[in-house]
Amino acid sequence: MSRLSFILILFNGLLLVACSNTKKNANATSTQGIPSLKETFKPDFAIGAALNADQILQKEPNAKVLVPEQFDAITPENIMKAEVIHPEWNRYNFELADSIVAYGKEHHMIVNGHTLIWHNQLPAFVRGMKNADSVHQYFVNHITTVASRYDGKVYSWDVVNEALNEDGTMRKTIFLENLGDDYVVEAFRLAQRAAPHTKLYYNDYNIEQPKKRAGAIALIKKIQAAGVRIDGVGIQGHWRAYNVPLADIEESIKEFSALGIEVMFTEVDLGVLPSPGEVTGADVNQTAEYNAKMNPYESGLPDSMVQKQTISYEALFRLFEKYKDKISRVTFWGVNDGQSWLNNWPIRGRTNYPLLFDRQFKPKPAFYKVIETKTKAEQKAF
Ligand code: XIL
Numbered sequence: 316m317s318r319l320s321f322i323l324i325l326f327n328g329l330l331l332v333a334c335s336n337t338k339k340n341a342n343a344t345s346t347q348g349i350p351s352l353k354e355t356f357k358p359d360f361a362i363g364a365a366l367n368a369d370q371i372l373q374k375e376p377n378a379k380v381l382v383p384e385q386f387d388a389i390t391p392e393n394i395m396k397a398e399v400i401h402p403e404w405n406r407y408n409f410e411l412a413d414s415i416v417a418y419g420k421e422h423h424m425i426v427n428g429h430t431l432i433w434h435n436q437l438p439a440f441v442r443g444m445k446n447a448d449s450v451h452q453y454f455v456n457h458i459t460t461v462a463s464r465y466d467g468k469v470y471s472w473d474v475v476n477e478a479l480n481e482d483g484t485m486r487k488t489i490f491l492e493n494l495g496d497d498y499v500v501e502a503f504r505l506a507q508r509a510a511p512h513t514k515l516y517y518n519d520y521n522i523e524q525p526k527k528r529a530g531a532i533a534l535i536k537k538i539q540a541a542g543v544r545i546d547g548v549g550i551q552g553h554w555r556a557y558n559v560p561l562a563d564i565e566e567s568i569k570e571f572s573a574l575g576i577e578v579m580f581t582e583v584d585l586g587v588l589p590s591p592g593e594v595t596g597a598d599v600n601q602t603a604e605y606n607a608k609m610n611p612y613e614s615g616l617p618d619s620m621v622q623k624q625t626i627s628y629e630a631l632f633r634l635f636e637k638y639k640d641k642i643s644r645v646t647f648w649g650v651n652d653g654q655s656w657l658n659n660w661p662i663r664g665r666t667n668y669p670l671l672f673d674r675q676f677k678p679k680p681a682f683y684k685v686i687e688t689k690t691k692a693e694q695k696a697f
Pocket of ligand 1: 392393476551582597599656
């Protein structure tokens with residue numbers, strides 16, 4: 316071998332190593348040596364996680380490392396809900412909310428405020444209100460104070476959460492009963508005034524289902540017809556791993572995006588546990604008593620169920636990829652299986668496995684299949 320060709324081979328070799336390193340850096344996390352969800356899907360949509368208070372305060376060492384590596388969007392699981400942020404008529408508690416804003420800034424993540432108007436997790440002083448005037452005052456003050464404080468600091472707000480019944484009619488809540496049918500339009504009008512630099516969304520579960528979807532579409536059209544801004548709709552996505560309504564989800568993406576707004580999947584988790592018969596959505600008020608039969612996987616998830624969940628997550632993300640031009644964010648409702656709300660809802664004290672990371676923060680088979688829906692599709696395209 317001549318000296319020149321030796322040098323050339325060496326040079327090529329170095330080039331190859333350099334290239335593969337850049338590629339690795341684009342997709343790999345430094346800590347676990349696994350691909351990164353946020354990097355993988357960056358060209359298509361943001362990838363989010365709901366964070367609990369400990370995670371926001373960076374008290375969980377594993378989450379502290381994993382969250383910024385894997386996610387570029389965060390939603391507070393509870394701490395921006397009215398009972399936490401506005402505990403008394405004249406008292407707001409912004410400490411934790413400020414912390415999530417700082418966390419998002421530090422790690423270049425978008426923060427979705429959750430949520431301004433919801434009939435659950437209301438402070439006691441609101442639950443006890445007896446007249447429409449007080450409810451109206453609370454409604455105006457709450458939206459105006461909270462939304463203006465975080466204008467331009469949170470990227471978006473779930474302005475109204477879960478205003479609909481399963482049949483698409485308006486849910487009878489303290490807001491509907493005291494403020495009338497137009498309260499959703501009014502909530503968006505107030506939010507628009509208070510937060511001109513923040514995106515405004517409607518968020519609900521089961522709105523991929525035909526009747527509830529029709530109700531959501533009518534509601535969104537009503538907001539638009541009033542000349543009020545609505546930027547997007549969040550389909551929560553609390554589905555069962557053995558029964559994901561793919562056809563309805565696809566139809567919803569088409570119909571919601573036809574309204575000229577962003578479509579997001581905002582609270583995705585695919586639980587594996589049996590549902591008590593009456594529970595078909597994600598109504599936090601629907602609960603059932605514990606019994607051992609309803610908690611079959613306490614000591615581990617059987618392979619058959621791991622498979623089912625993996626296949627469902629893969630199919631779901633294939634669909635998301637197909638409509639990547641219409642979907643702006645996919646957020647998981649939690650970081651790992653151990654801290655998912657589905658361990659305690661609708662039955663307390665069960666062992667569920669709904670997310671992409673297990674109790675040790677290790678990626679599950681579904682994680683790799685989700686990544687492949689992007690990376691394999693790319694390979695095919697070349
Ligand atoms: C849940 C939280 O995850 C729980 O910690 C809390 O106890 C109840 O609320 N739809 C929503 C979320 O919009 O705010 C709910 O979060 C889950 C259903």
